Amino acid sequence: MPNTQEAAFQINNAEMPNTQQLEDFVTQVRRDIVRQVHKVNSGHPGGSLGCAEFITALYQDVMDYNSNFNMDGIGEDLFFLSNGHISPVFYSVLARSGFFPVEELNTFRLLNSRLQGHPTTHDGLQGVRTSSGSLGQGMSVAIGAALTKKMNNDSHLIFTLHGDGELQEGQNWEAIMYAAGNKVDNIISTVDLNGQQIDGATDEVLPMGNIKAKFEAFGWDVLEVKEGNNITKIIEGLKEAKSRTGKGKPVCILLHTIMGHGVDFMMHTHKWHGVAPNDEQLKDALAQNPATLGDY
Amino acid sequence: MKKYTNTGNKDTRSGFGDGLAELGRTNENVVALCADLTGSLKMDEFKANYPERFFQTGIAEANMIGIASGMTIGGKIPFTGTFANFSTGRVYDQIRQSVAYSEKNVKICASHAGLTLGEDGATHQILEDIGLMKMLPGMTVINTCDYNQTKAATIAIAEHVGPVYLRFGRPKVANFTTADQKFEIGKAVNLTEGKDVTIIATGHLVWEALIAAEQLEEKGISAEVINIHTIKPLDEAAILASVKKTGCVVTAEEHNFLGGLGESVARTLTLNHPTPQEFVATNDTFGESGTPEELMEKYGLNADAIVKASEKVIKRK
Numbered sequence: 001m002p003n004t005q006e007a008a009f010q011i012n013n014a015e016m017p018n019t020q021q022l023e024d025f026v027t028q029v030r031r032d033i034v035r036q037v038h039k040v041n042s043g044h045p046g047g048s049l050g051c052a053e054f055i056t057a058l059y060q061d062v063m064d065y066n067s068n069f070n071m072d073g074i075g076e077d078l079f080f081l082s083n084g085h086i087s088p089v090f091y092s093v094l095a096r097s098g099f100f101p102v103e104e105l106n107t108f109r110l111l112n113s114r115l116q117g118h119p120t121t122h123d124g125l126q127g128v129r130t131s132s133g134s135l136g137q138g139m140s141v142a143i144g145a146a147l148t149k150k151m152n153n154d155s156h157l158i159f160t161l162h163g164d165g166e167l168q169e170g171q172n173w174e175a176i177m178y179a180a181g182n183k184v185d186n187i188i189s190t191v192d193l194n195g196q197q198i199d200g201a202t203d204e205v206l207p208m209g210n211i212k213a214k215f216e217a218f219g220w221d222v223l224e225v226k227e228g229n230n231i232t233k234i235i236e237g238l239k240e241a242k243s244r245t246g247k248g249k250p251v252c253i254l255l256h257t258i259m260g261h262g263v264d265f266m267m268h269t270h271k272w273h274g275v276a277p278n279d280e281q282l283k284d285a286l287a288q289n290p291a292t293l294g295d296y
Numbered sequence: 297m298k299k300y301t302n303t304g305n306k307d308t309r310s311g312f313g314d315g316l317a318e319l320g321r322t323n324e325n326v327v328a329l330c331a332d333l334t335g336s337l338k339m340d341e342f343k344a345n346y347p348e349r350f351f352q353t354g355i356a357e358a359n360m361i362g363i364a365s366g367m368t369i370g371g372k373i374p375f376t377g378t379f380a381n382f383s384t385g386r387v388y389d390q391i392r393q394s395v396a397y398s399e400k401n402v403k404i405c406a407s408h409a410g411l412t413l414g415e416d417g418a419t420h421q422i423l424e425d426i427g428l429m430k431m432l433p434g435m436t437v438i439n440t441c442d443y444n445q446t447k448a449a450t451i452a453i454a455e456h457v458g459p460v461y462l463r464f465g466r467p468k469v470a471n472f473t474t475a476d477q478k479f480e481i482g483k484a485v486n487l488t489e490g491k492d493v494t495i496i497a498t499g500h501l502v503w504e505a506l507i508a509a510e511q512l513e514e515k516g517i518s519a520e521v522i523n524i525h526t527i528k529p530l531d532e533a534a535i536l537a538s539v540k541k542t543g544c545v546v547t548a549e550e551h552n553f554l555g556g557l558g559e560s561v562a563r564t565l566t567l568n569h570p571t572p573q574e575f576v577a578t579n580d581t582f583g584e585s586g587t588p589e590e591l592m593e594k595y596g597l598n599a600d601a602i603v604k605a606s607e608k609v610i611k612r613k
Binding site: 071072073074078080120121122129130131132133134137138139140141142143144145146147148149151152154170171174175177178181182 | 327348349351353354356358359360361362363364365366367368369370371372374389390392393394397398399400
């Protein structure tokens with residue numbers, strides 16, 4: 001939850017939202033995702049939909065942050081999105097958590113917009129602390145931020161999100177090795193295990209074996225959230241992960257999600273990784289996710 | 297012509313190491329990262345005195361650049377140290393996205409640049425790094441000429457907000473600039489006054505340019521030597537003022553002619569004051585094993601080459 005009253009949108013003001021309110025928030029985020037990509041006929045709805053519950057859980061419940069954005073982020077939890085192509089879900093949650101006007105979602109991927117195809121700090125969009133999109137770089141950046149928090153005696157945490165296909169980039173394993181070897185125990189890195197990437201199933205494109213065993217072999221404390229589209233289970237998992245920080249090991253959450261979750265024809269396939277719905281498909285997707293907080 | 301004295305050969309990388317150690321004392325936000333080349337980069341003193349601000353990343357340069365980027369969030373000023381090859385070509389996309397495009401205040405400090413790395417050969421002798429770095433929007437690119445200047449530059453870049461590429465080298469070379477110099481990013485240093493030819497040099501070639509100027513003087517040619525330590529942003533005013541006086545220019549650098557200082561100067565001249573120019577640089581080639589002196593001789597990067605280029609360009613006026 002935001003730790004200031006600056007947020008343009010807040011649920012129950014200072015009180016934690018209940019499960020229904022969180023689910024309503026997620027439903028609205030799904031609408032925002034498909035509307036953003038439909039308008040410009042580009043973007044990545046599949047992974048965005050699959051992570052709608054997770055990003056919502058972070059910003060509406062788990063993280064302690066200041067929605068009056070400051071790049072240095074001292075005294076607050078920070079989030080780094082490494083798989084930047086799921087920008088539609090990131091933008092929607094940021095806007096609806098008070099970082100920038102919700103109406104700005106109308107500018108996604110348009111010329112002169114701050115909402116670039118992949119997130120960037122370049123145009124001063126509040127809530128974004130690193131550019132991402134070229135895959136595999138986010139964990140290193142997050143480790144750097146985590147180390148600075150330690151140097152600053154700042155007890156807040158670093159959260160990250162990575163795609164499972166993204167783990168094919170070697171830099172991740174440099175970072176995974178470094179974090180464990182140097183006891184970076186104020187970081188919680190979540191891997192979106194949806195089993196899909198652009199060219200097909202991850203098991204077909206490049207089988208990655210046992211990801212849990214790999215993280216554990218590198219020295220991480222790993223927990224799994226089997227129902228990665230159930231916001232209650234996600235929050236439980238994130239709280240469990242928080243309880244395991246500060247114990248000498250970085251913490252990994254393996255989040256089992258369904259790509260395209262919440263829009264039936266987009267689910268269980270890689271085909272909607274980077275394809276926008278047409279007018280008819282948009283209508284169908286929106287009918288499955290009735291407006292809860294009001295469209296932008 | 298003004299004469300310069302070599303106060304004793306010293307390596308530029310030691311200037312970096314000593315400058316970094318001084319920053320450790322004076323700026324608590326300065327942190328240092330190294331990818332398993334602490335001794336080569338002369339970072340030992342910083343590491344010994346400020347262990348809580350020194351980060352050994354192992355042989356993982358991509359991760360090092362990413363960590364450095366993230367460390368800026370919260371106010372640290374990270375200095376990364378490894379060879380120039382591993383500081384640039386190996387991690388180009390990490391610098392591009394996580395540092396330059398993300399506008400992070402990271403100082404990428406690169407030793408063993410160019411042919412003078414010597415016997416290790418072409419795998420380690422990058423001659424493309426100035427080009428790679430100067431093409432990145434927002435990146436400041438500096439190539440220092442001696443120990444004193446490298447130390448001064450190291451200290452100066454901590455005060456500059458924004459990404460910097462600081463390039464220096466391995467061998468002990470003439471130390472001739474003053475120990476108390478104030479290093480101004482983007483400000484050319486006019487070393488000699490002349491009227492027949494302008495010699496614009498960077499890095500190890502600056503001392504060679506001064507030797508060349510003396511040899512030219514003996515031949516009755518008056519050379520104006522400019523030390524361009526900052527390749528980006530380029531001090532165009534200083535270059536144009538000199539070239540308008542001399543009417544021709546030689547650029548000298550330990551780098552490929554493609555993408556280097558010479559091309560930046562050529563662009564400035566083409567846009568403002570078209571002028572005959574000769575390039576002392578490597579000719580689109582890789583290096584090889586050898587001593588630094590042998591390599592600079594074979595690839596035409598020394599005072600003799602600058603003299604020949606000067607005589608040639610004067611004839612083209």
